[in-house]
Amino acid sequence: MGPEVGQLEQCLSEFTGAKYAISCANGTDALHLVLRAKNIGPGDIVFVPSFTFAASAEAVKLVGATPYFVDVQEDTYNMDPSSLLSAIDYCKKNKLNAKCVMTVDLFGRPVDYNQINTIAQEHNLWVLADSAQGLGSEYDNKKSGCFADITTTSFFPAKPLGCYGDGGCIFTDDDELAQIIKSLRIHGKGTDKYDNIRIGTNSRLDTMQAAILLEKLKVFPAELGHRQKVAETYNKYLSDTVQTPVTSLTDNNLWIKSAWAQYTIVLPEFIERTKFMAELKQQGVPSMVYYIKPLHLQTAYKDCYSSSSMAVTEKLANRVISLPMDGYLELDKVECIAFKLTNLLESNIAII
Numbered sequence: 001m002g003p004e005v006g007q008l009e010q011c012l013s014e015f016t017g018a019k020y021a022i023s024c025a026n027g028t029d030a031l032h033l034v035l036r037a038k039n040i041g042p043g044d045i046v047f048v049p050s051f052t053f054a055a056s057a058e059a060v061k062l063v064g065a066t067p068y069f070v071d072v073q074e075d076t077y078n079m080d081p082s083s084l085l086s087a088i089d090y091c092k093k094n095k096l097n098a099k100c101v102m103t104v105d106l107f108g109r110p111v112d113y114n115q116i117n118t119i120a121q122e123h124n125l126w127v128l129a130d131s132a133q134g135l136g137s138e139y140d141n142k143k144s145g146c147f148a149d150i151t152t153t154s155f156f157p158a159k160p161l162g163c164y165g166d167g168g169c170i171f172t173d174d175d176e177l178a179q180i181i182k183s184l185r186i187h188g189k190g191t192d193k194y195d196n197i198r199i200g201t202n203s204r205l206d207t208m209q210a211a212i213l214l215e216k217l218k219v220f221p222a223e224l225g226h227r228q229k230v231a232e233t234y235n236k237y238l239s240d241t242v243q244t245p246v247t248s249l250t251d252n253n254l255w256i257k258s259a260w261a262q263y264t265i266v267l268p269e270f271i272e273r274t275k276f277m278a279e280l281k282q283q284g285v286p287s288m289v290y291y292i293k294p295l296h297l298q299t300a301y302k303d304c305y306s307s308s309s310m311a312v313t314e315k316l317a318n319r320v321i322s323l324p325m326d327g328y329l330e331l332d333k334v335e336c337i338a339f340k341l342t343n344l345l346e347s348n349i350a351i352i
């Protein structure tokens with residue numbers, strides 16, 4: 001907890017517009033600390049999209065609560081409000097204790113928060129935005145950190161703002177909650193440091209990582225701007241052949257800006273993905289699949305609830321690939337990758 005930690009929290013609060021930025025050890029802890037602070041526990045239900053990284057649901061399990069997996073939208077890859085509504089309905093009918101909606105700004109793209117926040121308010125739920133991939137994104141004149149009641153992020157190197165190891169942060173405007181989270185992250189400390197008032201944990205952000213993040217935050221806006229250009233260039237060359245990610249507007253015509261943690265496309269049905277990726281690799285283009293196995297199908301999450309239809313999640317898991325994306329990738333390389341990819345699609349090499 002050296003001086004850089006406090007400085008970073010101040011800078012992150014200014015950057016996001018959130019009243020409090022509370023750093024912690026990693027993005028998983030950030031989610032876990034919030035759920036602990038909100039007293040989520042056994043018997044409680046938290047809605048989570050199934051198409052996400054395991055940590056989102058893991059944090060729910062860690063506090064003893066139960067994830068309820070909902071489906072995502074075909075074009076944004078984010079939580080589908082209609083799937084959320086039917087999950088809420090199921091909980092009502094079966095007297096399940098629904099408490100929280102955990103949204104995930106997947107690949108850096110903000111969820112349609114006006115819709116999700118409204119649904120949550122109508123049903124007496126609070127919203128936790130897992131913006132591990134979304135720091136730097138914008139939605140309806142707000143920045144990630146201010147989209148929901150509480151937002152968390154991660155500074156793992158693969159995220160838009162990465163440190164050189166692990167780190168995380170929690171954003172909120174809520175005074176009381178901020179005090180509880182600050183206490184929980186350091187062994188449940190009270191005002192007297194020798195009288196711990198609750199059971200907490202050790203989730204300090206390392207001072208060294210804070211110092212690195214302070215420097216990286218200075219170039220972050222420029223990096224985000226470049227990521228946007230990379231995405232636009234890919235879209236320009238790829239949108240005729242594959243499903244490309246939507247860039248700017250929501251269903252309600254609100255302006256949004258992704259942080260482009262990943263640039264993810266959906267391959268046509270007739271393409272054999274593994275073979276296609278191997279061909280791309282041979283031509284010097286690395287690609288990855290995020291996420292190959294939806295959470296509702298994973299062993300550790302078999303006992304959770306899930307929506308009756310997970311069709312979109314399962315389709316995306318079978319067909320998505322993520323292409324090279326970072327704040328420094330040259331645009332002529334992006335063009336070159338796009339040409340290789342379209343040629344490969346047209347060559348019929350990886351047809352099923």
Ligand SMILES: *Cc1c(COP(=O)(O)O)cnc(C)c1O
Nearest residue numbers: 026027028053055056132154156
């Ligand atoms: C990376 C990630 C996390 C966890 O962050 P860590 O810092 O790795 O613990 C949680 N949720 C999502 C969506 C992530 O991408």
